[in-house]
Amino acid sequence: MLRHVFLTGPPGVGKTTLVQKACDALLSSGQAVEGFYTEEVREGGRRVGFDVVTVSGERDHLSRIRDIAGDSHSRREYTVGQYVVDLPSFERLALPLFTKVHHTLACLWARKTGPARRCLCLDEIGKMELFSQPFIKAVRMTLDCSSCTILGTIPIPKGKLLGLVEDVRTRSDVRVFTVSKENRNAILQDILSALQECLK
Structure with a gap:
């Protein structure tokens, strides 16, 4: 049975844009969605790092290039690569999203009301995270929760394999879409159809 949908593909191909469009479509249809996106941070045309941005609009640092990351000698x-990951900042924003989803599911189960499944957006599950x-x-x-669907992104295999990423890629309940420059403008409907199947 299909339970989760993930996108993969090279950096910059448009995975985050597709995830955002899919989340917008789900929200417009009345589906509750929690989670986060990873967004580039640019200064003067130069990429200086990445932020984590929740579906509800909260934002915090994920990483910055070394020369502006600040003093990290105390931890x-x-x-x-050139990016220093701000792990406390990431965890402060990302981890409560899981708690919120699972708490909501527990409340719905106790009351026997509400939608059968919840959607959690994880863009992305990568080296930094x-x-x-x-x-x-x-x-x-x-991933093992029977009442939650993850819409996420994972990197393409390169160099040393990432354990959790490979576990996601090989699960029988996960559909992985490979995004390319050729298909990125046409694949959204297929992604939404897969999510609708998951969220039945």
Whole structure:
């Protein structure tokens, strides 16, 4: 049975844009959606990092390039290429989203009311986010939750494989769409159809 939908593809191909459009369509149809997007941060035309932005509009740092990341000598430094990951900031914004979804599901189950499934947007499950062990644990728990559908993005395999990403990619209840420059303008309806199947 299909329960989750993930997009993959090279950086910059449009995965986040598609996820945002899919979330907008779900919200317009009355489906409750929680979760976050990862957005580039640019200054003077130069990419200086990434922010985490929730579906409801809250924003905080995910990473910054080393020369503007600030003093990190007082804590362990997590880096991906030139970016220093702000793990406390990421966890402060992302982890409560899981708690909110699971709490809502528990309340709905107790009252036997409301939609059968909830949707959680995770854009993305990648190297930066996977420095967080609580995030990994929360994703695994949500993947196994029978009342929650994840709409997420994962990177294409490159170099050392990421354990959780490969687990997602090979699950029998996950549909993975590969986004390319050729199909990105036509694939949205297929994504929405898969999500509708998940959220029945």
